[in-house]
Amino acid sequence: MKIGLIGTGRIGAFHARTLRSVPGVCDLLVADVDTARAAALAESLGVRAAASIEEMYADGPDGVVITAATSAHAPLIHQALDAGVPVFCEKPVALDVAGTVGVVERARSGKVPVQIGFQRRFDAGYRAAREALRSGELGRLHTLRACTSDRTPPPAAYIPTSGGLFRDCSIHDFDIMRWLTGREVVSVYAQGANGGASFFAEGDDVDTCAALLRFDDDTLATVTATRYNGAGHDVRLEVCGSRSARVVGLDDRAPLPSAEPALSWQQAEPYDTFMERFHAAYVTELGVFAEVAGGRAPNPCPPEEALEALYVAEACERSRRTGEPVNVADVRAGAGGDAEAAAGGGAAGGASAGA
Incomplete structure (x- = not known):
């Protein structure tokens, strides 16, 4: 199985090392807008680095792991869905509710799984x-x-x-x-x-x-x-x-x-x-993603799950600012918005480097 990884910062480097030991992953290709950082990580691990995200997809990965900056998550997920490649993305799905709803709706209509990284589920x-x-x-x-x-x-x-x-x-x-x-x-x-x-x-x-x-x-x-x-x-x-x-x-x-x-x-x-x-949980989580990407296991954390947790976080943030209790249903009811516009789409090649 060939896995592409986008974002080679701290968590990206950690996931890259983990993926090298996941059963069935025999080829790892890393990419980052900071190409020098991606090349350095690839050399240290004995894996390959792509000159761009587009080059990574041209290599035909069986799955992609997104560990780039939060602001890049939603467009990178859309790009993976455009390519028809199963995707694992660290939380959050997007910076806001509208962007997250856009990913949820797009993932529902896609043909490949989107697994969101909430590693505590594997602890x-x-x-x-x-x-x-x-x-x-x-x-x-x-x-x-x-x-x-x-x-x-x-x-x-x-x-x-x-x-x-x-x-x-x-x-x-x-x-x-x-x-x-x-x-x-x-x-x-x-x-x-x-x-x-x-x-x-x-x-x-x-x-x-x-x-x-x-x-x-x-x-x-x-x-x-x-x-x-x-x-x-x-x-x-x-x-x-x-x-x-x-x-x-x-x-x-x-x-x-x-x-x-x-x-x-x-x-x-x-x-x-x-x-x-959570080292052991991360190892288990990425092993499960390899099974999900290979069609051998159900998706343990689709974007809908991340959206529900985000509704609670949004309610807490609203309560902090107003000093009043907040009903989560009110946040959910106001989540329609212009989700399609917020979701973006198109190329994510300009996404910022991983955190």
Whole structure:
């Protein structure tokens, strides 16, 4: 199987290394508008680099992995669909709801799968918690508590194109809670704060946020995120039921310095980045994409799933700005817009380099 990869920044380089070890992937071709960076990565991995995205498609890939900048995702997905090539794209699908709706509609009418990268669905802990909940072992679910906390903030240049903290970070929590529970979020109330670098406020974003969510079965959830978690990269989910509970991410590398005088477990070096925390999940996810692209497995995360998580993120952002609770149905109802125009289309050869 021949796989093309577009975007050779940090996550692109990570995915390229992973793809080299995925069973069935015997040929990897990387491309980037920064051709020198693509060539350097290809040389370091012993794979090929294309001079352009168009050249990559001319080589006839069996699937394409998109890890370019967020602003390029939607046009690159459209380009892959134009070429009739199965595509894996890191979240988000697009910078806004209209662009995401445009991709959803286009993918529905296409003949090849579009898989969106929400790697937590492939993490062993989240999968075990989902099984425990759905088996009835936890009883009635009443509370979810989620956190996504970066150890250090991203570069200042990343913030204006990130979509904001709810869309960039917390959207993973929104997606995984929908996937785990099988329920939909109906309302949110969110707040944000800035106490760190000035570039967050200058980019109309926040460096810390919190949201209260209500699901359609009256389960309540809290979601927090920050760019400044000095203890380490921290991603956890508490799944609390009337009979029992499960905590995802509570291992010996969880950055939870205890104030208690004694611990019953040995603490190891905390996670530093999301790539460390979810390395195994990323490997599994790309292995599944190879099966999807080969027609041997169903698509585990189509664009429709990403759109539903984005509706929740949009509701949180609206609530943060207005200071009022927001119904997700109101966001969904206003999502019609000019989706076709926002989706763009045409060549994506000018897409910016990967993040």
